[in-house]
Amino acid sequence: MLAFVRKNQVLLTSFFCLLVSLYMLTAGARGQLKNDPLGPPLLWLLRPFQVGAQSVTGWARDMEKNFATAASFRSENERLRKRIQDLEVERNRLLEAEATNQRLQELLDFRSQLPSGSVTATIIGNSASSWFQSCLLDKGSAAGVRKGMAVVTPLGVLGQVIAVSEHSAKVLLLTDPNSGVDVLVQRTRTRGIVSGSLDSGTILKYVKRSEDIQEGDRLITSGVDGVFPKGLLVGSVTKVQKQHLGLFQLIEVLPAVVSSRTEEVLVVNADESQAKR
Amino acid sequence: MRLSLVFFGVGILLVLLQTTFLHLLPLGSIVPDLVLVLCVYWGLHYPTVGAVVGTFVLGYSVDAVSSRILGINAFALSVVFLAVYLTSRSIWIHHPIVSAIVVLLASLVKGMALVLVWTVFLSTEGFWAGALRNIVLEALVAAALAPLVFALLRRGQNYIEQVGAPAQ
Numbered sequence: 283m284l285a286f287v288r289k290n291q292v293l294l295t296s297f298f299c300l301l302v303s304l305y306m307l308t309a310g311a312r313g314q315l316k317n318d319p320l321g322p323p324l325l326w327l328l329r330p331f332q333v334g335a336q337s338v339t340g341w342a343r344d345m346e347k348n349f350a351t352a353a354s355f356r357s358e359n360e361r362l363r364k365r366i367q368d369l370e371v372e373r374n375r376l377l378e379a380e381a382t383n384q385r386l387q388e389l390l391d392f393r394s395q396l397p398s399g400s401v402t403a404t405i406i407g408n409s410a411s412s413w414f415q416s417c418l419l420d421k422g423s424a425a426g427v428r429k430g431m432a433v434v435t436p437l438g439v440l441g442q443v444i445a446v447s448e449h450s451a452k453v454l455l456l457t458d459p460n461s462g463v464d465v466l467v468q469r470t471r472t473r474g475i476v477s478g479s480l481d482s483g484t485i486l487k488y489v490k491r492s493e494d495i496q497e498g499d500r501l502i503t504s505g506v507d508g509v510f511p512k513g514l515l516v517g518s519v520t521k522v523q524k525q526h527l528g529l530f531q532l533i534e535v536l537p538a539v540v541s542s543r544t545e546e547v548l549v550v551n552a553d554e555s556q557a558k559r
Numbered sequence: 560m561r562l563s564l565v566f567f568g569v570g571i572l573l574v575l576l577q578t579t580f581l582h583l584l585p586l587g588s589i590v591p592d593l594v595l596v597l598c599v600y601w602g603l604h605y606p607t608v609g610a611v612v613g614t615f616v617l618g619y620s621v622d623a624v625s626s627r628i629l630g631i632n633a634f635a636l637s638v639v640f641l642a643v644y645l646t647s648r649s650i651w652i653h654h655p656i657v658s659a660i661v662v663l664l665a666s667l668v669k670g671m672a673l674v675l676v677w678t679v680f681l682s683t684e685g686f687w688a689g690a691l692r693n694i695v696l697e698a699l700v701a702a703a704l705a706p707l708v709f710a711l712l713r714r715g716q717n718y719i720e721q722v723g724a725p726a727q
Contacts, residue, residue, distance in 0.1 A: 291608050292606050292607065292608060292610075292611055292644060293641075293644075295608045295611040295612065296611050296637060296640060296641040296644065297641075299611055299612070299614070299615040299633070299637045300634065300637045300638065300641070302615070302630075302633075303615065303618070303619075303630040303631075303633040303634035303637055304630070304634060305630075306628075306629045306630030306633065307628060307629070307630040307631060307634060307676060307679075307680055308680075310628040310629050310630060310680075311628060311679075311680040315629060318623070318629060320616070320619055320623065321619075321622075321623035321629070324619075324620050324623045324624070325623060325624065327571070328571070328574070328575055328578070328620075328624065331575050332575065332578060332579060335575065335579035335580060336579065338580075339579060339580065339583065342583070407578040407579055407624065408578055408579070408582045409578070409590065409624070409625040410574055410577035410578045410590060410594075410620075410621045410624050410625045411577075411590060411592075411621055411625040411626065411632060412588055412589045412590050412592075412693050412696075412697055413625075413626075413673060413677070413693060414625045414626050414627060415588075416624075416625050416626075416627075418578070418624060444627065445623075452623075452624065452625075454627060458627070459681070459686065459689075460627045460681055479686070479689065480686055480688070480689020480690055480692075480693065481686070481687070481688035481689035481692070542582075
């Protein structure tokens with residue numbers, strides 16, 4: 283028996299791991315997996331590296347910008363070019379500081395409209411898989427972030443917190459196929475669900491064929507789902523298609539917030555927000 | 560043991576790369592799946608219990624930082640490892656093109672495992688066209704990177720084995 287186990291230990295361990303992962307999937311799908319024993323320590327382990335990597339990425343982007351700017355001055359002599367490079371570096375730094383200042387000011391203004399419990403956070407990482415649209419924030423339960431809170435920016439809705447560790451949080455983006463935000467078409471007050479899809483980007487679902495939806499219509503949160511405060515911009519309609527068959531229209535949506543161009547966000551508790559409103 | 564720990568550290572580093580720097584590559588929403596390449600390497604050249612557990616934990620790590628539900632990548636990568644391990648006895652890989660083909664096939668196996676789990680546990684609306692695109696593009700990118708990653712891992716493994724040899 284022992285010899286058999288030793289001979290086939292790799293195979294047996296593989297099957298055991300497969301069974302464990304299937305158990306996690308089943309328990310997770312049924313909502314029975316309340317505690318994630320390894321996730322928070324892993325996120326804790328990765329967080330400092332991600333923060334560092336984010337800084338290096340920002341630095342690399344700055345360097346890329348500086349290089350592109352300096353390229354136009356190559357015909358100048360060495361001294362002037364050096365001088366211009368220095369000035370460009372300084373200018374970019376100041377522009378970056380000014381842009382950051384403006385973003386934070388907008389965030390602050392926006393935050394004043396939200397409940398006092400909202401938390402400002404920075405995006406420090408993106409999804410490690412092409413199959414999921416998610417990102418990681420640098421704030422977690424220690425800062426008051428909780429599972430289910432809405433993640434927004436002054437431009438609109440970004441997503442929803444789906445997992446929290448002490449110092450970081452995982453956000454399911456609006457563009458993920460498994461997300462869903464209850465919305466109203468601002469012009470007609472028609473309700474629907476905005477969700478991501480793997481093939482046609484972000485879509486507005488469950489809108490009847492008879493409803494009047496036009497390209498350019500703005501979609502705002504309805505507040506009914508209890509996650510997102512009412513009235514936040516979700517996106518705008520880019521394409522409306524009424525198929526020959528089926529009850530619903532096929533509506534493509536351009537999200538108001540693009541995660542790859544977002545750095546700071548607000549994490550909001552909709553319940554307190556609704557109470558304030 | 561030391562080699563297992565180093566390999567595991569490399570795996571965590573690859574997860575970190577996938578969440579940060581690899582998003583700078585102009586590949587749209589496709590993230591090069593270096594973790595898969597590492598697991599294929601383990602299945603071919605380092606088939607130990609440590610590698611099995613490492614594969615599972617790396618899949619779990621990808622789930623922890625990305626997935627809607629836990630276990631989906633842990634399952635898919637475990638399937639890939641098992642498939643590669645079972646076929647490794649009949650594959651002798653030295654040529655970079657062969658390693659690229661094996662990684663391409665392994666990525667397709669992973670894609671099919673993901674599709675299987677996704678259709679059972681998650682939303683399938685608007686799924687199939689996007690899934691096919693993801694599977695094909697991920698497989699091509701992983702296959703393109705495989706020879707380089709294999710060469711680096713092989714070199715690192717040889718170095719650690721040589722350094723560790725006198726002590727043993």
